[in-house]
Amino acid sequence: xxxxxxxxxxxxxxxxxxxxxxxxxxxxxxxxxxxxxxxxxxxxxxxxxxxxxxxxxxxxxxxxxxxxxxxxxxxxxxxxxxxxxxxxxxxxxxxxxxxxxxxxxxxxxxxxxxxxxxxxxxxxxxxxxxxxxxxxxxxxxxxxxxxxxxxxxxxxxxxxxxxxxxxxxxxxxxxxxxxxxxxxxxxxxxxxxxxxxxxxxxxxxxxxxxxxxxxxxxxxxxxxxxxxxxxxxxxxxxxxxxxxxxxxxxxxxxxxxxxxxxxxxxxxxxxxxxxxxxxxxxxxxxxxxxxxxxxxxxxxxxxxxxxxxxxxxxxxxxxxxxxxxxxxxxxxxxxxxxxxxxxxxxxxxxxxxxxxxxxxxxxxxxxxxxxxxxxxxxx
Amino acid sequence: xxxxxxxxxxxxxxxxxxxxxxxxxxxxxxxxxxxxxxxxxxxxxxxxxxxxxxxxxxxxxxxxxxxxxxxxxxxxxxxxxxxxxxxxxxxxxxxxxxxxxxxxxxxxxxxxxxxxxxxxxxxxxxxxxxxxxxxxxxxxxxxxxxxxxxxxxxxxxxxxxxxxxxxxxxxxxxxxxxxxxxxxxxxxxxxxxxxxxxxxxxxxxxxxxxxxxxxxxxxxxxxxxxxxxxxxxxxxxxxxxxxxxxxxxxxxxxxxxxxx
Numbered sequence: 001x002x003x004x005x006x007x008x009x010x011x012x013x014x015x016x017x018x019x020x021x022x023x024x025x026x027x028x029x030x031x032x033x034x035x036x037x038x039x040x041x042x043x044x045x046x047x048x049x050x051x052x053x054x055x056x057x058x059x060x061x062x063x064x065x066x067x068x069x070x071x072x073x074x075x076x077x078x079x080x081x082x083x084x085x086x087x088x089x090x091x092x093x094x095x096x097x098x099x100x101x102x103x104x105x106x107x108x109x110x111x112x113x114x115x116x117x118x119x120x121x122x123x124x125x126x127x128x129x130x131x132x133x134x135x136x137x138x139x140x141x142x143x144x145x146x147x148x149x150x151x152x153x154x155x156x157x158x159x160x161x162x163x164x165x166x167x168x169x170x171x172x173x174x175x176x177x178x179x180x181x182x183x184x185x186x187x188x189x190x191x192x193x194x195x196x197x198x199x200x201x202x203x204x205x206x207x208x209x210x211x212x213x214x215x216x217x218x219x220x221x222x223x224x225x226x227x228x229x230x231x232x233x234x235x236x237x238x239x240x241x242x243x244x245x246x247x248x249x250x251x252x253x254x255x256x257x258x259x260x261x262x263x264x265x266x267x268x269x270x271x272x273x274x275x276x277x278x279x280x281x282x283x284x285x286x287x288x289x290x291x292x293x294x295x296x297x298x299x300x301x302x303x304x305x306x307x308x309x310x311x312x313x314x315x316x317x318x319x320x321x322x323x324x325x326x327x328x329x330x331x332x333x334x335x336x337x338x339x340x341x342x343x344x345x346x347x348x349x350x351x352x353x354x355x356x357x358x359x360x361x362x363x364x365x366x367x368x369x370x371x372x373x374x375x376x377x378x379x
Numbered sequence: 380x381x382x383x384x385x386x387x388x389x390x391x392x393x394x395x396x397x398x399x400x401x402x403x404x405x406x407x408x409x410x411x412x413x414x415x416x417x418x419x420x421x422x423x424x425x426x427x428x429x430x431x432x433x434x435x436x437x438x439x440x441x442x443x444x445x446x447x448x449x450x451x452x453x454x455x456x457x458x459x460x461x462x463x464x465x466x467x468x469x470x471x472x473x474x475x476x477x478x479x480x481x482x483x484x485x486x487x488x489x490x491x492x493x494x495x496x497x498x499x500x501x502x503x504x505x506x507x508x509x510x511x512x513x514x515x516x517x518x519x520x521x522x523x524x525x526x527x528x529x530x531x532x533x534x535x536x537x538x539x540x541x542x543x544x545x546x547x548x549x550x551x552x553x554x555x556x557x558x559x560x561x562x563x564x565x566x567x568x569x570x571x572x573x574x575x576x577x578x579x580x581x582x583x584x585x586x587x588x589x590x591x592x593x594x595x596x597x598x599x600x601x602x603x604x605x606x607x608x609x610x611x612x613x614x615x616x617x618x619x620x621x622x623x624x625x626x627x628x629x630x631x632x633x634x635x636x637x638x639x
Contacts, residue, residue: 007447007450007574008570008571008573008574011447011450011451011454011565011570011573012567012570015454015564015565015567015570018564019564048564048566049566049567049568049569050566050567053567057568057571061568062566062567062568062570062571063568063571064567064568064570064571068567072567
């Protein structure tokens with residue numbers, strides 16, 4: 001067992017940290033306050049070729065391993081979780097399923113543009129009545145000659161309004177339940193497709209989260225992704241992969257909160273000495289640092305499993321469950337150590353606490369992760 | 380056009396600690412980076428490559444771990460990397476370093492050599508110009524802007540109170556200031572490629588240079604003593620005086636401090 005990153009992974013971390021500090025951190029507070037999608041950061045991701053980090057050079061990607069990509073999300077999330085959400089939804093959810101299940105023509109047409117950043121990708125599974133119960137899809141797709149006609153709506157879709165392509169799930173045969181769901185690649189300009197209202201969120205407020213509306217949306221037959229009826233398994237596999245990204249994000253939030261808090265308790269004085277000199281502070285920090293390190297090991301293990309094993313649902317679920325609960329716990333306790341100042345927007349800690357909460361919810365709630373993990377435990 | 384960029388791996392701090400007994404730098408525990416002036420020189424070379432096409436070779440003299448600095452340069456976009464390394468080169472001062480690097484550069488095709496002005500761990504600003512002397516080519520130091528047209532390079536040189544615009548025929552050597560530009564980031568894919576490339580190694584046996592001009596033995600500089608400079612208070616700026624008043628003011632201050 002080797003707990004060391006390779007020299008190549010270390011160099012990548014240096015790059016991501018440097019980029020996050022110089023390009024992302026200065027915008028974090030502003031895009032949260034203004035609930036503004038950071039298009040300038042998206043441009044920089046394109047320029048510095050961050051849009052297809054774990055995908056092969058053959059398709060315009062960077063050719064890095066999964067762990068390097070997750071380290072990128074970790075480093076970005078230390079300073080701005082919103083920015084990581086944009087990149088993770090594009091890479092793990094918007095690009096991965098097309099690369100994995102697409103035909104050579106679909107890959108040529110979409111994956112290359114997604115990996116080089118010409119396109120921004122998104123993924124749409126959730127509906128008003130299909131959240132955790134994602135098999136209860138009400139969006140319908142009916143084959144009509146050389147195209148499908150889609151009707152229905154999706155909610156809470158990350159990157160919506162800015163994305164060029166969306167991986168969409170819809171029922172092609174309701175009588176088959178799960179097995180009647182199919183996946184499609186929908187371009188933003190397809191007739192009958194539109195972006196609806198934007199959500200006002202508690203955290204990751206710079207990330208775009210909207211409703212998608214399909215009104216007799218015409219999707220060419222060749223944009224069916226995988227076979228008819230395979231949509232649900234494509235969605236689940238995509239989420240296994242995406243979950244490691246959310247684990248990385250949650251981990252980064254916890255690490256970022258600790259960085260800020262360690263700095264704060266060294267400088268903040270009460271009763272004539274820095275908070276860091278009080279045993280309560282020391283024990284809190286020790287506990288949180290240990291938890292965060294454990295979370296990091298679970299996340300790294302899942303990322304390595306993705307490259308080495310055909311199935312990694314269990315590792316991904318454990319990583320997401322533990323990293324998300326660590327992010328929530330650590331940010332809450334870090335805010336407590338900040339006292340009243342932590343509750344103000346003068347310090348980033350309240351934003352980090354708000355951002356942490358979503359990691360326990362999206363791409364499968366913590367309860368869903370427990371369902372997955374227990375299934376393996378009882379096997 | 381062939382550009383050779385000379386870089387140095389340095390500890391990432393401007394406050395390098397010095398071992399008081401040996402007078403050498405304590406490098407342990409300090410992360411290493413490409414020297415900032417050198418990185419600007421590399422960026423300048425990469426911009427020339429982007430705008431008019433060039434083959435950029437990055438070269439460093441150092442211990443085996445200096446390879447990391449070369450890989451970083453490759454990940455930024457350099458085409459080729461050369462590590463000049465041998466125990467025989469250890470302990471070199473600027474004289475010996477310049478002799479060694481010049482002998483290594485002679486093994487490579489070059490039209491333009493770019494070095495940083497000076498390294499943050501030594502601050503001598505000597506190695507660049509000394510390499511040019513050893514190669515018997517023109518040298519333009521302190522470059523803030525570099526333009527290449529045909530066989531000529533035009534450089535805006537920073538001076539204390541003005542700029543000089545200098546034109547030289549290539550091959551020539553330029554020393555770059557970190558003010559020259561903001562170096563680009565590496566790219567994730569560039570890092571992958573950088574670790575697949577082979578780094579060319581040049582050792583003592585490859586070089587046509589006298590033993591008396593390399594390593595510790597070839598270094599005329601002896602460090603007698605090193606000490607940390609005590610910080611000075613900020614100076615006083617007195618303006619709006621004519622020359623007579625200014626002279627009187629200075630005299631008065633000198634008398635006040637019993638200097639005259």
